[in-house]
Amino acid sequence: MSIDIYVCWTVERRSTKGRLDMRVTKAQAEQNRAHIVATASRLFRERGYDGVGVAELMAAAGFTHGGFYKHFRSKADLMAEASASGLSQTVARAQGLDPAEFVERYVSREHRDGRSDGCTIAALGGDAARQPADIRTEFAAGIENLLTALQSQGDTPGDADQRAARMMVIDMLAHSVGAIMLSRACPDGSPLADEILDVCRKEILASLAQVNSDQLAASSPET
């Protein structure tokens, strides 16, 4: 997943150092741009929007800071794009998972401890709330996409109460996000951090199971 196929020809290029300045194919440039966005998405998740500067970001992608504004109109623009990229990655990973499977992976120590490769909502949701409208719009779209992805795999095949399924998924997502964020706010080896995760995973799965059994009961006419 998220293989990051980007071959580091740029490093080679920069190793030639001094004066061998060479221009780059249109396709290469596009690829470079995508690589910058991917790098930004990772770095922002790790240290927050304000925690990474343009220069450091470009350096991490294998470039100098000068070329930045050939690709993006501002840092805020990149923030929006990197957010969208990260969010769609989360959506892609949720595809084909039923809610219980999603929760099992989402509310886990591995996810909590892997900020840079984890869910953008959990990593940057708190920061996004303070950002301009276009970034929050990306978040809303990402959340909406995640909802439909999770709903499509739900156990409600198809009838009028897809509304109930949507409600269930919204609630489950908020619950899972809250569990991760609360756990991450605690010190690293903290017992409370693990307790929060374990308790919430159990409770969320239980409430999913209960919804399913309610549905079963509703579908059988008697008792």
Add this chain to the structure above:
Amino acid sequence: MSIDIYVCWTVERRSTKGRLDMRVTKAQAEQNRAHIVATASRLFRERGYDGVGVAELMAAAGFTHGGFYKHFRSKADLMAEASASGLSQTVARAQGLDPAEFVERYVSREHRDGRSDGCTIAALGGDAARQPADIRTEFAAGIENLLTALQSQGDTPGDADQRAARMMVIDMLAHSVGAIMLSRACPDGSPLADEILDVCRKEILASLAQVNSDQLAASSPET
């Protein structure tokens, strides 16, 4: 609530401008320090730890930035103190509320739209995860205090399964925090933002009611 009794003698003082530099009572200094912490707690909640500089912070409190290091060893120190202050405010407000009352106030539009006066966990939890250990320790302590405050008012009077009550409160808190953060990440007038809040409030209250009825059923010996 949180009346901010701090009388603005400092403004008067600063209006005297130029050369009337006067020293301040030990009690005044202590009061000033507390005021700086309170101002920082509010500003940090509004704009994040990285979103407010020392100079702006001191100016907001009515001082120049020079005196800062007479009160705090570093900005990180103030961040820890401001966090602790904000967290204990949240705990104080939760005192005497049963879980349902807490949820009703917490998972609300008023709370979501009032970042600077709202819960520190919801406002800075995402940022805290990226901060040094001492700040996360403050958060863990604050969360623990909030848990006991909410548990003390729960409907479980006192027996061996206080563990169940604790689990319930942990789960409810993570759920509520997630709802607020998710809603805040959406654009200002967004329907999704309100939908998340409404759905989650309803579901959290429902699950609280169910826990209560389960308890009732368990306490009565037959059926």
Add this chain to the structure above:
DNA sequence: GCAATACGATGACGATCGTAATCTAAAAAG
């Protein structure tokens, strides 16, 4: 092939960042 284009490097800009030294005068200590 020639001219125009544009990616990326280099360097610099004003502003702001966290931190610190210096100074002043009144409160605290004696």
Add this chain to the structure above:
DNA sequence: CTTTTTAGATTACGATCGTCATCGTATTGC
């Protein structure tokens, strides 16, 4: 009363911030 202490203002440090101007060159459009 004299001395010491210290809260807070002023000023300044070096680093970093986001942004931009300049330039060179290889790619692109003709």
